[in-house]
Amino acid sequence: MDLMLNERELFILGGIGFEADNFASTDGIDELFDAFLLQANVTEVKIKHIRLNAQDFLTLISKPKVAVLIEWLYEKKFLIHYSYVDNFYYKIVDIVDSMEELWFGWGVK
Numbered sequence: 001m002d003l004m005l006n007e008r009e010l011f012i013l014g015g016i017g018f019e020a021d022n023f024a025s026t027d028g029i030d031e032l033f034d035a036f037l038l039q040a041n042v043t044e045v046k047i048k049h050i051r052l053n054a055q056d057f058l059t060l061i062s063k064p065k066v067a068v069l070i071e072w073l074y075e076k077k078f079l080i081h082y083s084y085v086d087n088f089y090y091k092i093v094d095i096v097d098s099m100e101e102l103w104f105g106w107g108v109k
Contacts (some may be wrong), residue, residue, distance in 0.1 A: 010084045017079035028076060035068045045069075 018024060033042065038049060050069065054060035073080060 011087055011090065012082075012084040014080065014082040016073065017081050019079070022077060024076065024078065028072075032069070032072050035072070036065055 016024065033045070036045060036049060038045070042049070050063060050065035051060055052063045052065065054063055060066060072078075
């Protein structure tokens, strides 16, 4: 995974998932933020907060803050969700969605 991709090329959505009987407590989240040494005004953790100049996946996974996150997720038995879509997909969908019905009849007799 190349972390140097243009961020505008991909739509990425990720986060922590909780089961109904296992929610994160405010104290648990504060504990994680404290371990990341984030500024007090940070309300969500982004890759820029933990990547520490990692340029690829293998370097990223070896960073201390990533280890803290993985250990915290494992300890708390939380789930993660992650998905990405190449923005080229959305560009094609937008073009097709904006076509008038008339366009589809061209060449058809």
